[in-house]
Amino acid sequence: MSAAARRLPAAVLCIAALAPVSAACDRGGSDGPSGGSASPSQSASSIFEKPSVTVAVKKGQPGFNTRSGEEYEYAGFETDLLNALADGVGFKKYTHDIPSLRREDILLDQGADLVIATYTITDARDEKIDFTAPYMKTYQGVLVQKDDSEIEKLQDLDGKRVCSASGSTSDPGSVEGEKAQKSISEALGTHVRPGFRKDYKTCVKELAKGNFDAVWTDKLVLEGFAHQKPYESDVKVVEDIEIDKQQYYGIGIREGHGADCRRLNAALKKFLDTRWRMTFQQHFPDLAEGDFEQQYKPSDSEFEDYRATSCGAK
Incomplete structure (x- = not known):
């Protein structure tokens, strides 16, 4: 079902009432500081004209986004990216935390205007919401306990208990269709015993306690846990395991805001050209050596290929 179809009943009710457009019709009913998002009839208006843009993020992901300090503020690569975009495009932001499982829903329900949360661009997701071009790329991998010497290659996961986050690209339940679900289930091997938790932080904690044998998701997410406190002494990434094709992270935005999305693309390109490396x-100092840009930064051609089909163009 498209985003437009999901929003149709509210629009029909407003028209049927033959009354002036109410706050519920033109603000989307959001109770966040941003005042909600535009209705379908106003979808051409810019979200950046609002008093504040509501941005959904994921905390508890070292390197990308964590909350700490006396003010309990967000810090990480995606926080700095958001700040750069806010400065470049010119908008004020309000952030709040969401689990992986809620990323599409929060856009469709108009609870957020943007999602910047290690959000992999996929065809299934792109049918519901729009994406910008990418700002990061990574293969998937496996995290194990620090002293584990049994899991060194993919086949070693047979019979093992493996954790991932609900709603992630590692969760068969995140896609529709038996073929797509089977493809995800078989990525680690048919004999793996999967389990799903609300976020990767919970998975890593349970791995450290011995409740799971491994954690499966994007390798860069796992590297964040393996190289930062308080997890670095408990877990490690299995270097020789790379699963599936590369994942590309983009910014999620509700359909109908193509002009805003293209403005974000322009700001993203500037960020990649001038601030990405620094x-x-x-935020990933232990990984910032050798050819790390080739490993994790989308190349100019990759960025342009994705830009051509981004922002609803597909």
């Missing part, structure tokens, strides 16, 4: 070095 930001990565700051």
